[in-house]
Amino acid sequence: MSIKQSSIDRIRHVSFFNKCDDSVFKTAVSGAFLQTFPEGTTLLIDGEPVDFLYFVLEGSVELSAGWKSKDTTLAILRPVSTFILAAVVMESDALMSATTLERSEVLMIPGESLRRAMRENAQFSFAVSEELAACYRGLVRAIKNHKLRDSTERLANYLVTQTARQDNAAQITLPHEKRVLAALLGMTPENLSRAFAKLNKQGVSVSGNIVKFDKMDALKRLARPAPTIDNHYKQSEQLDGKASTERQRGGHGTETDAIY
Amino acid sequence: MSIKQSSIDRIRHVSFFNKCDDSVFKTAVSGAFLQTFPEGTTLLIDGEPVDFLYFVLEGSVELSAGWKSKDTTLAILRPVSTFILAAVVMESDALMSATTLERSEVLMIPGESLRRAMRENAQFSFAVSEELAACYRGLVRAIKNHKLRDSTERLANYLVTQTARQDNAAQITLPHEKRVLAALLGMTPENLSRAFAKLNKQGVSVSGNIVKFDKMDALKRLARPAPTIDNHYKQSEQLDGKASTERQRGGHGTETDAIY
DNA sequence: CGTTTAGTTGAGCATGCTCAACGGTCGTGG
């Protein structure tokens, strides 16, 4: 086997693999290999054929797309996430580019292995359908977030989501540089600054990548998080192990960090 | 059987059903029924549980979502299209509302029937995965269309896509009221008017729902349609029957009319 | 004929972007 057992273990319990038989799993990952890339490596280009399903095991990967000299960030993936599943299932070209934001460990499994496992096993195929459905719904949420909220509201909701993920503390650490966060939220770095400034009234104070919350209720009143847009609702279920497959999922793969 | 054979026939050759066995198909559609709704009927509400997979057989259906008194149109479906597949696969709540735009014939099949067919047959399950992957990719295209293009560019590309669908003629008929088209393209009716006016320079002239093209090359130069955003490229393949599953597909189901 | 509705046009405004200047931090090299 060309990949470390530890890597296998890490994806074994992720999303669509976690309930399949060992034999199906073995088929699906046959020919997989692990690779480490430096920061700024382009793994995938918009419009090019896709031969592998990717898993981010360490580091982070940005998914983006461009047109006519404009560029937009679609998502940022952190461990453990998959990406480009849809293109692999359809055997077609990528619709977005993927670039490492830092030194990253990536597991690549041949598309044909995955498809073979799907064709051979209905349970597994169903699980992949569920994963794709969850990704689809993540995208729908992202579109709604983007079209129905202005930049300040998106930031406010991002912060509320992050507090939910970070133990509901009165203080969180931003997981990205602010420029990256701005891209994620669909705004310029300048406007992110201004959005943070506006949230002062709601008791939000920033220094470096630490954000403190003085008036969480006021922030939530502005953010007005909604179950049909945001995905941090069943947080309490995380503890008892009954979390739905959909929980905390982005639009592109498991454990995706907030979209836009 | 509670539904007319003609309705069955119409979905038998659509997307994920067209290559499955009769027995699988029979399982999938067991308990299905056909219903006709007047204009303005709400079929599905944002946040409510979903029990059926829907097919639009006649008329048209708008998918929309709202938050804090804002509303946005996500897609408009025309025959023959499916919708809400992702929620059915995951047995979860709808993320968008569905409303008839006119008197419409809708076929509803119980979610459990579909899921049972998927669990029993890997081929079928794979086909559903392909459908979901295609829907996902339609949404990615929609997001890119929306974030990378301004309103005039979106209209220009919409028009180019429509000409491709309408025989590449120098004149097309708009399939919707302009207010509906505006919602579809993510702008106000006022701005749609202005966008049409701007396209005068590119030889576009409108009267009623007839749009004529004087300088198709100029329009295309402005629109700059791209294979990774627009989906009218493999048009030629339609004729020889080798059209990819993905062709002319929107983000929410088969035969969806342009998203955004 | 009025009445209604779709569409257009104009004026003013809001959100968000660009460009430019400036401050603060960190790492490097003198």
Add this chain to the structure above:
DNA sequence: CCACGACCGTTGAGCATGCTCAACTAAACG
């Protein structure tokens, strides 16, 4: 140890895109 440069982040000014509101036209329908 300090000086310098590179880079991130912030702030301000001006501009562009798109929205709202209102008036007006034209076609459809009673």
